[in-house]
Amino acid sequence: MSLNNDDVKKIAHLARLALTEQESKDFAGSLSRILGLIEQMNAVDTAGIEPMAHPSDAALRLREDVVKEKDQRDAFQEIAPATEAGLYLVPRVLE
């Protein structure tokens, strides 16, 4: 499977990455080569094999419902790009 310029632009938008025209072209090339590598998987028949999502088959451990966290807003917002009145500021979101 090889990707063209438009495919790359679509994926880049899905991943929120701005690309220049040149970058789209370059990525189309390298991504296509990587897909070529990936498609070697097709050589193996995997029908009926249980997919493996985790290296161990442990079950989820559950924690007790207890509040342990304290307010650390000041420390957390010290490293934020833009805040006001305790809120994180972002470009206007239109509903």
Place this chain on the structure above:
Amino acid sequence: MEWETVIGLEVHAQLQTKSKIFSSASTAYGAEPNTQACNVDLALPGVLPVMNVEAARMAVKFGLAIGAKVNKRSVFARKNYFYPDLPKGYQISQFELPIVGLGELTVNVDGQEKVIGITRAHLEEDAGKSLHEDFQGMTGVDLNRAGTPLLEIVSEPDMRSSKEAVAYLKKLHKLVRYLEICDGNMQEGSFRCDANVSVRPKGQKEFGTRAELKNINSFRFVEKAIEIEIERQIDVIESGGKVVQETRLYDSVNDTTRSMRSKEEANDYRYFPDPDLPPLVLDDETIEAVRKTLPELPDIKRERFIKEYGLTAYDAGVLTSSRELADYYESVCSFLKDGAKLAANWVSGELSAYLNKETKDITESPINAEQLASLLARIQDQTISGKIAKDVFEAVWAGEGSVDDIIDKKGLKQITDTGAIEKIIDEVLANNNTQVEQYKNGQEKVFGFFVGQVMKASKGKANPGQVNELLKKKLALV
């Protein structure tokens, strides 16, 4: 052409855990912005989710209550999209394997019972809130709500009218509150509803194209929004157009629905199992332990009230509308002998009226069940009349003291002494010769006048039964 409406509802119920679903931050409502957003909720680099056992238990409880299959193995998946109120850039949800499978709920519309299928219910985390007030032309983001556990309850497209949709929603609302898994507060967003609405020519099998209605967060709005959307869709089709699959926002001010910016084309959520969370596995023991915590469910309680207390279906329905109200009622009854009907009248009458007037919940009632029972006991033992009881009720409500204190202090004790009542009757008859003459001439309706005068003269304290009886005797003699 005759049209048929098809409605399916997706309800998001916030589970009333103390801490968040994947972090130990508080879920309390109304805190200062971002003071309850810990590093996990903020998606700082490196943080990891750890699941809250209570959220799992509550989901199981719901599953058991709707007779659904509780999946012993369910999987958390990531739903990927970018939005400022979604700190990780993905929402942890359940996709292919939800915790609760197929179940059902029976609703009653205009006396007709109807079974509505529940496709599934799955656990997920809530997002934060975007505040659109103007901050230098920007939007403010509060992540306190981010990570609050949600149970998303998805119905089958089984409803055929807005009325059915509302009945289902109310039933569900009652149920989650009964189960004590959600406080049901729609204003605070604890119980939210989206509706999938489509229309099709009556008799057609295939579904029409549906629109998803968002932002319909009151029972009234659900009904109105669906009605308006049905009309809109029929208009579109009848004028030769096609309904587009899209998300529409209900605007309660203008009473219209409008298309949300078409983010549909870009919607590719790229679900995949969350590698940070192994599968949620429940053993029989856990499920059975949850089953033991199930309360008596609303329908069963209503039936019991009819049988056990001899109530009408209507009264039983009113008294079981919430678990707290039902508990209150039963508590009142437990203090009384043979007072079930009297208690029902007072709880759904006087007490409810007072609560409504002051927009108080039954749990906030200034008169507790024992106090109300002691008031009703005074009616039963004829210490006071029903009418006087209302005055006593008002005084107890206002905090003026206990039932007996107030009766004593205000001298409201009923007069049951025959001699005393006879004395009052004699005075009344002596002072109202004209009416006595009328009565003698066969105008029996003046009897009521005499009763009223006697009661008035006794300041309402005379036992009405005795007054009736003695009056009849006396009038027969004059």
Place this chain on the structure above:
Amino acid sequence: MSYHQKTITKISADLQAGKVSSVELTQSFLDRIEKFKELNAFITVDPDFALDQAKAADANIKKGKSSALTGCPVAHKDIFCTDGLLTTCGSKILSNFVAPYDATVIKKFKTAGSVTLGKTNMDEFAMGSSNETSYYGVVKNPWDQDKVPGGSSGGSAAAVAARLAPAATGTDTGGSIRQPAALTGITGIKPSYGRVSRYGMIAFASSLDQGGIMTQTADDAALLLREMAGFDERDSTSVDQAVPDYVATLNDNLKGLKIGLPEEYFGEGLDNEVASVVEAALAEYKKLGAETVPISLPNSNLAVPCYYVLAPAEASSNLSRFDGVRYGLRAKEYTNLDDMYEKTRAEGFGAEVKRRIMIGAYALSAGYYDAYYLKAQQLRRMIADDFTEAFKKCDVIMGPVTPTTAFKIGDKTDDPVAMYLNDIYTIPVNLAGLPGMSIPAGFDKVGMPVGLHVIGQYFNEAKLLNVAHQYQQVTDWHQQIPPGFE
């Protein structure tokens, strides 16, 4: 002998005996870091931060309140969040990120009283096999500064190889501890998945990432892993199993040890010189009483394709949080929300990271999930099952860590696929979640180090460390120091 030539085990003994103070030690390493700055092994060095910790350690040693690691300087890969220190993960997007909390690994080292020398350079978000994708520049291999140190824990590897730090933490998603350890001639262990907490370790591919340690010797690795490992309630994938005393079993006899040799690890693509070094090492093991058995990992040739679906897919999701809203870089100019996202991420991420995010997003997107992601997960099961089968016949598996020794800086930057194939022997181990180790086993003709790959059974790090230590008792490859760094 200067302290930089000593192992943690020796340094620890001298600290406890009062022969040296942590402040002296820390200062001497800080001096070396400064002196050999051209290696570019560190992103952040904060001498005050380090010396304060050293002072506290000295005080505790005096009070008798100390453990084996108290006062021992250690460098940390810049992927571990360190409260109060810049934590960049090798990326521009975190170039201003001072972590407000400690990773569990960092906390454990802190509690043990160890001194944080600095944060080491790495491939951006651990995506790379050469340390060339770091926003903070290429790290040089101390054995030949025209060559790469490997990656992604290249800074840690170079620092330990050049003796700028006696030990350094690393992480290994597809070989990022073992490959750089091999290319720089040091000892590196990637524990089993779930053995070391991932909390605070910036995620690349969550189902594969595992923290580990890079040292001069296996006994140091045992000492440090004992401290790092263990259950963490903040990591749902961390395994609740007691940590054995890895040091106690280092001297177990290797008589009768069965070493499995996967035929697939010795075939086409393996450099002859690397092959002969590995064979010499195996001969040494036979002298120690071990025997070799042929085994097969039939699907291992598909591990790289499988990995390049799974790791990018997880990464594409893990890296969505870098959006310029709550921390890190935000683009200066933008017209609206999407534009802010797209520009921030375009400016903040390097080409390799973008490439992997896009591959991952593509593999998960509607219509492709089954063909790519699901298929890769099935293949992952087959690869893991191969190991289960193999371990029925042997105790450990051995082979090369890399097909070749270190390559020249810039050699493979234009060809991502060629770069990816560097990890052909290490990736299967991550997919199966097994522990793996690289130990120095010799040099090629131009004097570049070669690593011996030892793969163990799930949660049997003790065996790996024992096997490595016994080898190091009869060889001195691990004691070799790059010329100019003695």
